[in-house]
Amino acid sequence: EAGVVQSPRYKIIEKKQPVAFWCNPISGHNTLYWYRQNLGQGPELLIRYENEEAVDDSQLPKDRFSAERLKGVDSTLKIQPAELGDSAVYLCASSLALNSGGETQYFGPGTRLLVL
Amino acid sequence: QKEVEQNSGPLSVPEGAIASLNCTYSDRGSQSFFWYRQYSGKSPELIMSIYSNGDKEDGRFTAQLNKASQYVSLLIRDSQPSDSATYLCAPGKLIFGQGTELSVKP
Numbered sequence: 001e002a003g004v005v006q007s008p009r010y011k012i013i014e015k016k017q018p019v020a021f022w023c024n025p026i027s028g029h030n031t032l033y034w035y036r037q038n039l040g041q042g043p044e045l046l047i048r049y050e051n052e053e054a055v056d057d058s059q060l061p062k063d064r065f066s067a068e069r070l071k072g073v074d075s076t077l078k079i080q081p082a083e084l085g086d087s088a089v090y091l092c093a094s095s096l097a098l099n100s101g102g103e104t105q106y107f108g109p110g111t112r113l114l115v116l
Numbered sequence: 117q118k119e120v121e122q123n124s125g126p127l128s129v130p131e132g133a134i135a136s137l138n139c140t141y142s143d144r145g146s147q148s149f150f151w152y153r154q155y156s157g158k159s160p161e162l163i164m165s166i167y168s169n170g171d172k173e174d175g176r177f178t179a180q181l182n183k184a185s186q187y188v189s190l191l192i193r194d195s196q197p198s199d200s201a202t203y204l205c206a207p208g209k210l211i212f213g214q215g216t217e218l219s220v221k222p
Contacts, residue, residue, distance in 0.1 A: 033210075040214065040215075041214050041215070042120075042204050042206075042212030042213050042214050042215050043160065043204075043212050044212075045210045045211070048210065056210070091159060091160075095209075103148065103150070103165055103209065104162050104165075105162065105209065107159035107160050107161070108159065109158075109159055110159055
């Protein structure tokens, strides 16, 4: 079974440029998460989807970040414009529904973003 | 007070020793607790989950939970160099500690 797929794996951009990340969760997983992980820190939740619905986006900087999960499968996370402080690893994870025993989150390999 | 605090690393232990990783959390309503292992440059992977006070053992790993003290720990017996990684505590499914880096020396 394929795991969580993310692309690109690495991205280098100049500040003020836009960037987008893509995630394909494990088949059948209703819940999808986007995390940001800074060096030496744990993952920080940006947004969580239950199917197509964003149910927890309180930590998403909405002035520059946006996300979507059309058809309840793939998801994209966008930053526009990027700032130097956005340099981090962006992790996508998926699980069964949280209220259906979806205790195990499976993480993708992440996208390493460097903003110059 | 931080929501989750883990003992600062790096923690260095000799091969074969017991590694003890500690975590305190602030949300008294937390009901589920998870330990993730993250190798350098890789993504976190779940290694232990615990829901009730007491100990839970899985192979060389033992998780200990004390909800009254808001404390959860992970013990790794017979530590191996392959255990060298950062261990993340997660009290609840959506919050992670900053991680403790463990180094097991041959």
